[in-house]
Amino acid sequence: xxxxxxxxxxxxxxxxxxxxxxxxxxxxxxxxxxxxxxxxxxxxxxxxxxxxxxxxxxxxxxxxxxxxxxxxxxxxxxxxxxxxxxxxxxxxxxxxxxxxxxxxxxxxxxxxxxxx
Amino acid sequence: xxxxxxxxxxxxxxxxxxxxxxxxxxxxxxxxxxxxxxxxxxxxxxxxxxxxxxxxxxxxxxxxxxxxxxxxxxxxxxxxxxxxxxxxxxxxxxxxxxxxxxxxxxxxxxxxxxxxxxxxxxxxxxxxxxxxxxxxxxxxxxxxxx
Numbered sequence: 368x369x370x371x372x373x374x375x376x377x378x379x380x381x382x383x384x385x386x387x388x389x390x391x392x393x394x395x396x397x398x399x400x401x402x403x404x405x406x407x408x409x410x411x412x413x414x415x416x417x418x419x420x421x422x423x424x425x426x427x428x429x430x431x432x433x434x435x436x437x438x439x440x441x442x443x444x445x446x447x448x449x450x451x452x453x454x455x456x457x458x459x460x461x462x463x464x465x466x467x468x469x470x471x472x473x474x475x476x477x478x479x480x481x482x483x
Numbered sequence: 484x485x486x487x488x489x490x491x492x493x494x495x496x497x498x499x500x501x502x503x504x505x506x507x508x509x510x511x512x513x514x515x516x517x518x519x520x521x522x523x524x525x526x527x528x529x530x531x532x533x534x535x536x537x538x539x540x541x542x543x544x545x546x547x548x549x550x551x552x553x554x555x556x557x558x559x560x561x562x563x564x565x566x567x568x569x570x571x572x573x574x575x576x577x578x579x580x581x582x583x584x585x586x587x588x589x590x591x592x593x594x595x596x597x598x599x600x601x602x603x604x605x606x607x608x609x610x611x612x613x614x615x616x617x618x619x620x621x622x623x624x625x626x627x628x629x
Contacts, residue, residue, distance in 0.1 A: 388501045420508065422504075422598075427594075430589060433589075
């Protein structure tokens, strides 16, 4: 799993590339989120466009970091999930936890709408 | 193209490392496509098989480099059966199959059986010197994948 970080209108976009399956990914993700929260960056978009698949451990990684960001007063949303990943989020009811967006503009705008 | 009324069988053995999940996914996708499964059914089976192999590597073999995971794919009379065997001590699968998994939304674990059940037509476990997780997928009547 490779992660590229960029910022758009105050939100951090994390572009993931690969498979989200646990193992070393869990530690890398946790440290990345700890660093972002410590820097006060708490509006985070996880771009799943180039994530080919995810297993239950990968879902656990996302949930862990979602909880960390929410506890710090921020939010984590996902965008551009494939049909395959959307179906996993639906089956596990995590579509009720993660807001999911089809494009970056809507994902970034969601933070503004929440803070109003 | 394989003759889809024949019995087809293949076996893969992988090390206890998550990086090999892609190879398993590719193998089942290729076979199911040859057997004229629909793309939705292929994706579903791949998702469930990745979950089963992840569990075998992580919970069964505990990432041991000395242990292997064996994946058997068998097609017969319209049903593709994927068996995933680890070299671990197993778990109380009868209890797990009895319970309807409904984890707290923020719980980080407890969705593996839910995923495997949701994306297949059958899920079963048995212990044969290692845990065997068996997934079955029926070839449905929808259009086959290109």
